[in-house]
Amino acid sequence: MEKKPYRHIGVNRPRIDAREIVTGKAIFLDDFKMKEMLQAKVLRSPYPHAKITRIDISKAEVLPGIHAVLTHKNLPKDVQKWRLGNPPLIPVLTDTVHYVGDAVALVAADSVEIALEACDLIEVEYEQLEPVYYTQDAVKPDAVQIYPELPGNIVPEIEMVGEKMLTHLVRGDVDKALEEADYVEEGVYEYKKFASPMATEPPGVIMWMDKGIVKAYATTQAPEVYNMTLNMRTGMKVETKTFNVGGSFGNKSIMQTTSAYALALAVATGRPVKMYLTKSEQLLIHDMRIGCYMDCKIGLKDGIVTAVKGKWYLDAGALNDLGHVQIAVGMGEMQVALGKCKNWDMDAKVVVTNHVQTGSVRGFGGQEVKSTLMPLVMRAVAKANIDPVEFCINNFSETGDGWYWRDSQWYTAREQEYKHCMRSSAEKFGWSESWKGWNKPTRVEGNKVYGVGVSMHGNADVGEDNCEAYVRLESSGYVYLHNSIPEAGTGQRSNLRKYVAEVLDIEVEHVIVVEPSTENSPWDLGPAGSRSTLTTGHAVTVAAEDARKQLLEGAAKNIFHCPFEELETTDGMIYHRDNPENKVPWIAAFEHFGLTITGVGTYYSDYSKSNFGIYFSEVEVDLETGITKLVRVLVGSDVGQIIDPATLEMQVHGGFGAAAADSGLLEESVLDEYTGRLLTGNLIDYKWRTFDEFPPFDMVIEEGQPEISRFKAIGFGEISGAPGPASMMMAISNAIGKEFCEYPAHPRAILKALGKA
Amino acid sequence: METKFIALTVNGKKYEFLSGSDSIVGIVPWNETLSDTLRQRLDLTGSKEACGEGACGCCTVLVDNRAVSSCMTLTSDCNGKEIITIEGLEDPVTGELDPLQQAFIDYYAFQCGFCTPGIIMAAKGLLIKNPHPTEEEVKDALSGNQCRCISQYHVIDAVMHVSKQISI
Numbered sequence: 001m002e003k004k005p006y007r008h009i010g011v012n013r014p015r016i017d018a019r020e021i022v023t024g025k026a027i028f029l030d031d032f033k034m035k036e037m038l039q040a041k042v043l044r045s046p047y048p049h050a051k052i053t054r055i056d057i058s059k060a061e062v063l064p065g066i067h068a069v070l071t072h073k074n075l076p077k078d079v080q081k082w083r084l085g086n087p088p089l090i091p092v093l094t095d096t097v098h099y100v101g102d103a104v105a106l107v108a109a110d111s112v113e114i115a116l117e118a119c120d121l122i123e124v125e126y127e128q129l130e131p132v133y134y135t136q137d138a139v140k141p142d143a144v145q146i147y148p149e150l151p152g153n154i155v156p157e158i159e160m161v162g163e164k165m166l167t168h169l170v171r172g173d174v175d176k177a178l179e180e181a182d183y184v185e186e187g188v189y190e191y192k193k194f195a196s197p198m199a200t201e202p203p204g205v206i207m208w209m210d211k212g213i214v215k216a217y218a219t220t221q222a223p224e225v226y227n228m229t230l231n232m233r234t235g236m237k238v239e240t241k242t243f244n245v246g247g248s249f250g251n252k253s254i255m256q257t258t259s260a261y262a263l264a265l266a267v268a269t270g271r272p273v274k275m276y277l278t279k280s281e282q283l284l285i286h287d288m289r290i291g292c293y294m295d296c297k298i299g300l301k302d303g304i305v306t307a308v309k310g311k312w313y314l315d316a317g318a319l320n321d322l323g324h325v326q327i328a329v330g331m332g333e334m335q336v337a338l339g340k341c342k343n344w345d346m347d348a349k350v351v352v353t354n355h356v357q358t359g360s361v362r363g364f365g366g367q368e369v370k371s372t373l374m375p376l377v378m379r380a381v382a383k384a385n386i387d388p389v390e391f392c393i394n395n396f397s398e399t400g401d402g403w404y405w406r407d408s409q410w411y412t413a414r415e416q417e418y419k420h421c422m423r424s425s426a427e428k429f430g431w432s433e434s435w436k437g438w439n440k441p442t443r444v445e446g447n448k449v450y451g452v453g454v455s456m457h458g459n460a461d462v463g464e465d466n467c468e469a470y471v472r473l474e475s476s477g478y479v480y481l482h483n484s485i486p487e488a489g490t491g492q493r494s495n496l497r498k499y500v501a502e503v504l505d506i507e508v509e510h511v512i513v514v515e516p517s518t519e520n521s522p523w524d525l526g527p528a529g530s531r532s533t534l535t536t537g538h539a540v541t542v543a544a545e546d547a548r549k550q551l552l553e554g555a556a557k558n559i560f561h562c563p564f565e566e567l568e569t570t571d572g573m574i575y576h577r578d579n580p581e582n583k584v585p586w587i588a589a590f591e592h593f594g595l596t597i598t599g600v601g602t603y604y605s606d607y608s609k610s611n612f613g614i615y616f617s618e619v620e621v622d623l624e625t626g627i628t629k630l631v632r633v634l635v636g637s638d639v640g641q642i643i644d645p646a647t648l649e650m651q652v653h654g655g656f657g658a659a660a661a662d663s664g665l666l667e668e669s670v671l672d673e674y675t676g677r678l679l680t681g682n683l684i685d686y687k688w689r690t691f692d693e694f695p696p697f698d699m700v701i702e703e704g705q706p707e708i709s710r711f712k713a714i715g716f717g718e719i720s721g722a723p724g725p726a727s728m729m730m731a732i733s734n735a736i737g738k739e740f741c742e743y744p745a746h747p748r749a750i751l752k753a754l755g756k757a
Numbered sequence: 758m759e760t761k762f763i764a765l766t767v768n769g770k771k772y773e774f775l776s777g778s779d780s781i782v783g784i785v786p787w788n789e790t791l792s793d794t795l796r797q798r799l800d801l802t803g804s805k806e807a808c809g810e811g812a813c814g815c816c817t818v819l820v821d822n823r824a825v826s827s828c829m830t831l832t833s834d835c836n837g838k839e840i841i842t843i844e845g846l847e848d849p850v851t852g853e854l855d856p857l858q859q860a861f862i863d864y865y866a867f868q869c870g871f872c873t874p875g876i877i878m879a880a881k882g883l884l885i886k887n888p889h890p891t892e893e894e895v896k897d898a899l900s901g902n903q904c905r906c907i908s909q910y911h912v913i914d915a916v917m918h919v920s921k922q923i924s925i
Contacts, residue, residue, distance in 0.1 A: 012865065014862055014865075015865075017870070018862045019854075019862065021861075021867050021870035021873050022843075022854065022858040022859075022861045022862055022867070022870075022873060022874075022877065023803070023843065023844065023846070023847050023854070023858060024801075024802070024803015024804065024842065024843035024844050024874040025803065025844075026870055027802070028805065028871055030802075030805070030806070031796075031802035031805075113780075197905070198905055199869075199871075199905055200805075200807055200813060200815060200869070200871045200872045200903055200904065200905045200906075201805070201807060201869070201871040202807060244869065244870060244871070245869060246805070246807075246869045246870075246871025246872075247868070247869040247871060247905050247906050248869075249905070278809065279807055279808040279809065279810075279812075279813070487869070488869055489868035489869030489870070489906040490868070491868070646865035646911075647865065647868075649911075650865065650868055650906070650907065650908055650910075650911060653907040653908070653909070653910055653911075654868065654906055654907045655907070656907045657904075657905040657906060657907045658905065682808070682810060682812065683808050683810070683812035683813055683903065684812060688903070688905075690900040690901075690903075691896045691897075691899040691900045691902065691904075691909050691912075691913075692893075692896040692897055692899075692900040693900075694896075694909050694910065697910060
């Protein structure tokens with residue numbers, strides 16, 4: 001279908017908050033103070049697994065400026081009933097600590113300094129218990145039991161938003177398909193270095209009680225998810241507001257322990273309590289990317305994956321948040337990528353270990369799947385000596401294929417056509433010139449070898465979850481968009497007003513997006529899984545269309561005396577389409593002064609369409625040192641209609657951050673197994689890509705016009721880096737001439753693979 | 758308690774603080790960072806504090822035209838210095854933005870914007886010292902500034918654009 005010209009859609013528009021951002025006037029959580037606000041700190045466990053045998057808070061309690069010191073012995077009655085984890089089974093504080101950094105005591109004080117001093121004054125004695133750090137050890141029958149509530153260290157399955165999450169995918173006859181396959185490959189692949197998404201703004205909350213309702217300012221990207229999960233754990237009604245959010249990448253959506261601790265102190269003190277993590281806390285105790293261990297067997301026949309059978313363990317660390325949802329989405333994403341495979345038996349479990357807690361992160365299940373399953377798949381593709389780009393083209397799902405999605409329901413794929421984009425991306429990357437065959441370098445220059453790799457990904461969460469929006473027209477010509485999406489860097493608050501301005505044919509400056517607050521707006525899951533372009537965008541579009549219709553009906557009745565369908569509106573003026581010169585302002589359509597018109601828009605979840613991304617990388621490996629560098633990258637996608645070219649481009653670049661693509665080469669939390677401590681608690685020890693290390697970045701963005709909504713936009717940002725790590729493993733394998741898969745690709749791992757270490 | 762006065766000029770405005778060895782309300786303790794003085798006492802919250810150890814660059818301000826991490830600078834060491842924060846770049850009378858600020862808007866050189874004030878100030882420090890840097894010099898000068906949303910490609914374009922507009 002032809003691409004339509006639009007006034008705003010597809011055209012760059014400055015962000016609503018652009019001037020505030022560049023002048024330092026934009027407010028983030030830590031820039032804000034409330035009257036009577038207390039500062040909270042946590043006394044944290046130095047041990048990965050231990051019993052608290054004695055705790056004495058008497059010296060801390062009497063320190064001037066201290067307002068509460070909470071331990072498992074004196075939690076307020078209501079707080080004793082709260083449960084953390086998912087399903088929520090774990091008390092907020094107990095006499096046992098489960099990871100280095102687990103909470104021993106919670107302190108609220110007049111200042112951070114006093115709170116820290118109080119932490120120092122708390123006397124604690126521990127009896128150390130044996131820790132377990134790895135899923136394969138944690139699930140053994142004689143393994144240490146971490147929680148009495150989680151027998152076998154397995155987290156029970158959950159239901160969320162009324163859905164049973166898909167954790168066991170069974171389709172067809174997998175054993176028969178394996179027997180009939182041309183190539184069968186089996187292996188264990190791991191992606192479990194607990195990389196930190198590390199948003200530049202640390203996670204933080206300010207919480208207080210207001211007439212029995214929990215009120216929060218939070219650095220969340222998804223206030224409704226924040227409310228929903230905190231309610232699930234505390235039973236309390238929660239309302240949340242956000243300021244500008246300094247990056248999130250899914251990772252500051254929930255903040256389960258930080259929020260529960262701050263709220264416990266707010267309940268205990270009756271005052272607003274702020275808990276704002278230090279960068280060190282963010283890197284040591286905040287939710288990491290979930291660990292992934294996959295033991296799997298796949299069958300390949302005629303170049304198509306026809307069977308997948310395996311076990312998939314997700315290591316939630318010491319506290320599960322959305323592990324089952326990550327599994328459920330990941331199960332779907334396997335089927336999206338291997339769209340021709342009809343035989344599956346993949347069983348997944350969420351396991352707890354004495355490792356830092358994990359949570360939601362950009363890539364959400366899919367990146368973990370792609371980083372483990374795809375290298376195994378590609379081993380078979382290599383045996384069959386098939387070009388991996390051809391493999392992607394022939395295996396990625398198309399219209400008429402389908403998948404079981406997270407809700408265990410079947411969805412037949414629609415408008416799923418990405419072959420053209422794969423081919424043009426390969427061409428622009430120069431794949432045919434660079435690809436010399438499996439485990440063959442592109443070129444060799446002295447000690448430096450170069451190789452190329454490719455991987456792909458797709459996520460049907462672009463249609464995730466229901467949502468609503470209100471669009472309120474004032475007779476003045478200004479329009480209010482009621483939606484609770486915060487600005488966490490995706491530009492979606494600004495982009496959503498483009499939908500409204502496009503429908504009403506007005507300047508974007510005439511659309512006011514209400515402050516992000518769950519009190520002021522209807523339900524919306526928030527920008528996650530690339531969903532808001534399609535889902536929220538649709539709800540907002542329909543709301544604007546509804547408001548427009550009501551406006552024109554008023555004008556038809558009051559002034560034009562014709563069917564309203566014959567009327568148009570542009571820049572706040574209404575006219576008959578056959579007589580554009582005779583126009584009246586919006587106010588003329590309003591019968592009663594001061595009253596407004598509100599349009600309501602709804603989106604109903606639908607997982608029958610996925611987005612798509614293909615990731616090409618070229619690496620340079622130094623055979624002497626084992627150091628690997630990215631030489632260049634190309635990301636390709638067909639995003640449907642582009643909403644805002646600049647923000648889309650930066651979302652594609654964003655695949656380097658958030659412990660996404662760079663978990664292939666750089667990013668990991670390093671665990672000292674002797675102490676159970678992470679050694680990567682600052683920005684020097686935790687490796688991340690700095691300004692001077694970014695490689696040339698190319699992209700192919702196509703704009704197919706799928707019939708999925710009025711503006712035909714699919715949404716892409718979340719997955720932009722997700723296929724990156726697997727692509728880099730292939731590139732390294734080709735560069736060094738043998739299969740390599742270790743995340744991240746340390747020099748020592750490379751040298752080991754080369755037989756040099 | 759030993760005390761002394763510290764005089765600072767911040768964004769063209771003169772301030773004088775009593776500084777002392779003890780932490781008493783109303784007195785700037787000798788171990789107070791410039792970041793805390795700017796953010797907590799003067800309410801200049803444009804520069805951010807994220808890592809508190811000089812590694813992320815979010816707190817960058819100019820001290821006598823040099824870009825520094827204000828979280829690693831003691832206020833008591835700034836006596837007699839001129840400090841410019843992100844709030845001081847905009848013309849206070851006309852509201853005209855500094856060319857770097859305008860370029861960051863025009864080149865869409867931010868996403869969440871948390872790191873942006875620090876990046877702009879680091880870039881400002883570079884351009885004062887070296888009005889026409891090469892792209893490599895820009896990357897080098899900004900390598901102490903973190904941006905996890907990954908706006909680096911657009912930031913470099915914005916800074917290079919400004920460097921080409923500057924005439925000496």
